[in-house]
Amino acid sequence: MLRERIRASNYSFLDKLRSIDYLLILLIIAIGSISVFAIYSTEGGKFSFYTKNHIIRLSIFFNLFLVLSFVRVSTWYKNAYLFYVVGLVLLITVLFFGISASGATRWINLYFLNLQPSELMKIAVIVCFARYYHRIQNSDIQSYKFLIQPIILLIIPCYLVIQQPDLGTSILIAGSGITIIWLAGLNIKYFVYSGLLLLVSLPFVISVLKPYQKSRILTFFNPDRDPLGAGYQIIQSKIAIGSGGFFGKGYLKGTQSYLEFLPEKHTDFIFTLFSEEFGFLGSIILLFLYILLIYRIINVGLVSRSFFAKLYCFGFATAIFLYVFVNIAMVLGMLPIVGAPLPIMSYGGSSLLSIMLGLSIVMSCKIYNQEQISAY
């Protein structure tokens, strides 16, 4: 009966409440709370600007997440391209009217928030690609005709974001798009070939990078090349994490951060601070929370009927994984410093907004998991 009713899209509110993934909500609350404590610590244990702002944003966006969770998944499907186009328009707006900070033009001033459209684009690409591949037949996927469109759709935002310049976000956008193409079932050989092509063209790519990006990559391979300049962040981050030991230095006792050796500790290096204060144990627990979050998102995909929902959830889960992995690997000195926030933990409105938005679509997939989307 229920199944019938759901198919007929006659969900009662109670049914919807029943379908909510409460563990997912719990995980969001848990990571959110940890982030509040971590940001409180970055301010040396004072309740001031960053902590206040973070709490406000977190509560607003969490509520937004709850509300948007009840938007039908078919609505997302219908407006997927629109979402992408809006993202693109905003990116172009940045090009002309963006505001700059430390040499990069990434933001649009919305008065209550400096919006970073590239963050929204991360989600928009997933939604857009999920829709695109939702209706393509298995047999058509391998054809160039259907391959060329997503590639163009991907290159445009990536190019715009690189121009800001923001290599990190651009790579993450590309990563999310390629993930969906992979999930949709494009032949493995394409990935192998393009991987090889990338390797071969790497020297050329590096040569067109901005000097600071080049130096970051060179520094990644040898942080001692310039210990007070480009290598400083990574050296200090490793010192902070390493000195944390198993149990950490204790909450609000991370000397590396409160004595200001750590740069950008409330954004990209929030994990470093957390790891210094809570040690290996805390870091593994936080990592576990993220794995759980990714697992829950994948789970939603598994129980969803529509390809759109599946592609979206698997894609978004991989995207979250990529954000977490790139950020942590970066602060651990395993990847070059590219500027990628840690989802939910890092201070920053746009990143938080896009993650919450993305999660709300996941939740909507969960609530309406039996909804079939006709390929119109």
Add this chain to the structure above:
Amino acid sequence: MLNRGRNIEKGRVITRRMFILAAAKILLFAGISSRLYNLQISDREKYEILSDKNRIREWKTPPQRGIILDNFNKVLASNDRVFQLHLILDEINDFDVTIFKIKNLIGLDQFEIKKLYKKKERLKPWDTLVVSDNLTWEQFSKINLYLHELEGAKPVLSTSRFYPYANDLVHIVGYVGDASLKDLEKPEIKENFVPGLKVGKYGIENSQEKMLIGNYGIKRYEVNASGKRISQIDYIKERQGNKVNLTIDIEIQKYAQELLKGKAGSICAMDIYTGEVVAMASSPTYDPNKFTHGINQKDWQEIRNNPLKPLINKSIAGLYSPGSTFKPLVALAALEYGILDPDKTIRCKGHKHPYELYGVKYHCWKKEGHGYMKLRNAIKQSCDIYFYEMARLLGVDKLSIIAKRYGLGANVLGDLYNDEKNGLVPDTKWKRRALEQSWYLGETVINGIGQGYIQTTPLQLCLMTAQIANGGYKIKPHIIKDDSINYKDVINKIKLDQSNFPLHERNYLDDIKVEFYQRMYHRKSNINFVLDAMFGSTNEQYGTSYKSRYDDPKYQFAGKTGTSQVRRITDLDRELDLDTDQIEYKKRDHALYVAFAPYKDPRYAISVIIEHGGSGSKAAAPLASKLIKRIIDRHKLRERYNNGNTSLA
């Protein structure tokens, strides 16, 4: 149905690919976890050290230098309070402005400001710059008054070396100054150095650096990334250097220095049993306090250009022909080797009939001659002719054995003073080696009156006299109190040996090495003969220092005058026979005198040298006489003090 089948296939592809991705994610997360394990567990220690290095910065605090005391614990070198101005560089926003303000307050000149900028370049941004290490009270209070306007300025009450007896001791104690690169190579300085620390440059300050320097303290502060101090977390207190006790009696030293005022020369006094140097004066002198904060150009030029050469420590670095003060030793050598009978008579016929050897004439100092002389009289009246003949019979090599044994030709104080000279006691071998010439008998002859190649320092002459006066026992001269020597034992041991008739176990006529506090003579009667002759020289009529004698047995002393030529005396000089005053200063003879006192139970030996002072009996002996009285007056005090009764100070 076909459509449905396709859809199922598509769903499978998506799910399969998702699982492949999930496997990759698990792998990558495992990678992150192992990296975390590496950093936080395997390499934890390394990063903890790095983290501490980041946040903890050490500041070394300079130790106070050990004080230097005289025999009676009077302070010879202390640490005085001084006012300093430091600049904490990391608290200054605009260095130029701060320096400009300071310049106006305390009146720095252009040269000093240049020096400050140079100094600053060598410092790290969190270091402290010492603007001035010796402000006047007036400057210091001005700085304090305007402190709120001076960024990073820190008025500091510090200590610096102070020498209360200034000029009187500089040649013994030395002085301190800024460490040079060469100083920093010395291990004791390298280990304990703190920027701004003064180190010993000369004398005891220099040679006893290890004792005096102390250990620096460490203040550990937690600092933030920009180097600002957040809190002090540790303070290891600095340790003051050890005190150094000298054997010098500052009262005697002061008096000796006073006696030498206006002259160039030296006075040394020594305990003939213990070897303690009681005084070691050198004149002219200079103020070591001027060196502590860097001497100014004018003062330095004044010291350098003084023709009497204050920088030379004449007691140990001045080389003089001993002249007639050498004669007691020549007589002793001749007696020991049985060269001549003391009753042998030689006639001194004056300048008209000089001593002749291979056609060369050797004159006595006395124009009209001494007449018939026996050995005792020859020492007493210092007859050169007698000694020419005696030296000729003795030979230079035998004389050199005895001279070296009694302390000539070798460094006296070990490595305490880097400028101490060895002097020279010539022999045939030496001449062949050093000058590649064979020895001439004529050189032996003049060697007999302490002229020629022989070169001695005043302290060596004092040691020689002491070792004859104590009955011919080797002593260990020292200027730093030596706790390993029990003075009472040493004196008793020598005195006991003196009263015995010891057997001859060794042949004292050979060139043998003698241990400390052991006898050096072959026959005791020879020593006694020489001592008696020296008594005659001072206390009997016609003796050369008869005028300086004391009749009171308490102060009665015995000595030997000497007049050492600084150039060859020509026949013309002999004809003119000028008084000392009539001769150009540089050409005047050096006046020497050695003595021991009291004669009945000798305890102190003394040597006096007045450069270009003329004759020993006129210029040197009177000074010795005055000083001997002072030394003997203080003897009881010293004796009681050295026997452990320290409450006397």
